Amino acid sequence: METAIRLEHVNKHLGKKQVLKDLSFETYIGEVFGFLGPNGAGKTTTIKLLVGLLSMEEGNISICGKDITGEFETAMAYVGGIVENPEMYGYMTGRQNLCQYARMRKGVTQERIDEVVSLVGLSNRINEKVSKYSLGMRQRLGLAQCMLHHPKVLILDEPTNGLDPAGIRQLRDILKHLAHQEGTCVFVSSHMMSEMELMCDRVGIIVDGRLAEVKTLQEMMTERRGDSVVYRYHAENPRLLMNAARQMELQAEPGGEEMVEVQIPSGQEKQVLWELNRTLAENNIVFYSAAPVESKKLEDAFMELTGKEGEQIV
Numbered sequence: 001m002e003t004a005i006r007l008e009h010v011n012k013h014l015g016k017k018q019v020l021k022d023l024s025f026e027t028y029i030g031e032v033f034g035f036l037g038p039n040g041a042g043k044t045t046t047i048k049l050l051v052g053l054l055s056m057e058e059g060n061i062s063i064c065g066k067d068i069t070g071e072f073e074t075a076m077a078y079v080g081g082i083v084e085n086p087e088m089y090g091y092m093t094g095r096q097n098l099c100q101y102a103r104m105r106k107g108v109t110q111e112r113i114d115e116v117v118s119l120v121g122l123s124n125r126i127n128e129k130v131s132k133y134s135l136g137m138r139q140r141l142g143l144a145q146c147m148l149h150h151p152k153v154l155i156l157d158e159p160t161n162g163l164d165p166a167g168i169r170q171l172r173d174i175l176k177h178l179a180h181q182e183g184t185c186v187f188v189s190s191h192m193m194s195e196m197e198l199m200c201d202r203v204g205i206i207v208d209g210r211l212a213e214v215k216t217l218q219e220m221m222t223e224r225r226g227d228s229v230v231y232r233y234h235a236e237n238p239r240l241l242m243n244a245a246r247q248m249e250l251q252a253e254p255g256g257e258e259m260v261e262v263q264i265p266s267g268q269e270k271q272v273l274w275e276l277n278r279t280l281a282e283n284n285i286v287f288y289s290a291a292p293v294e295s296k297k298l299e300d301a302f303m304e305l306t307g308k309e310g311e312q313i314v
Ligand SMILES: Nc1ncnc2c1ncn2[C@@H]1O[C@H](COP(=O)(O)OP(=O)(O)OP(=O)(O)O)[C@@H](O)[C@H]1O
Pocket: 014, 015, 016, 017, 019, 037, 038, 039, 040, 041, 042, 043, 044, 045, 046, 191
């Protein structure tokens, strides 16, 4: 995996308050990384450091291997970002806004403008005045603008704020496309857990300036019992399946009608599942599906980690 953003032992004070405390983590090219945390946790401060709007104090940050202190301009050339609402001129069309912005960037061609417009799904409306745009369309135009110079890292602070469900869905599809098909690292901050659950491949949770957890969504939401991951089998004959699992010295319990829950030791999942499934096949024990039990929602995992409830969870 190619590292996109790397933070190492970053500390930052604002006024007398230490806002970031020994913050270290990495993000990768090709993923949507959700940076989650309650209000005031330090998300915006981290993002401002990443896009060069705040100066570094202690620690290191690199973007695609370039240190943002030593090689600031090279590092920033890899970054596209929306931190505050992007400046758009309502009396101009979407295209005019992009052309205006492109003049300030080297090497942005008309073809590239068409390409980003198509990427964000605005081709049909790009020649209309921005004052006629919905918030979601403005948001997408902002996205097009910060993609003009082919950034490898896209940084968005609370991009879903104020969008309606349709706008959120469109944004989600675009960001996933940019990460998975175009090979961008998409870094999004949010306190909207439910939205991040659908959008992100991995999430990092920041609490009071410290990183509480970095995990894949799957890891964050999968039920664990001790050191095991629980897999739920939907079986034709649950008792036979349970007995077969127990003969392999696996913990197995009934898990509802036609269901068996088998505990698979963490770290040996592939091997143990392969052996179990082969045994079942050899003994003609039919099962229709097997999947890890996702009993936890991201919101629950978030609450466990932050101990926070209430207004910041949407
Ligand atoms: N200029 C400043 N001087 C002192 N403290 C500040 C300053 N700016 C922000 N802070 C404090 O730093 C902490 C982190 O703020 P930050 O904006 O990074 O949090 P956040 O996680 O983005 O929160 P939110 O979700 O509310 O935007 C907060 O406690 C905030 O009050």
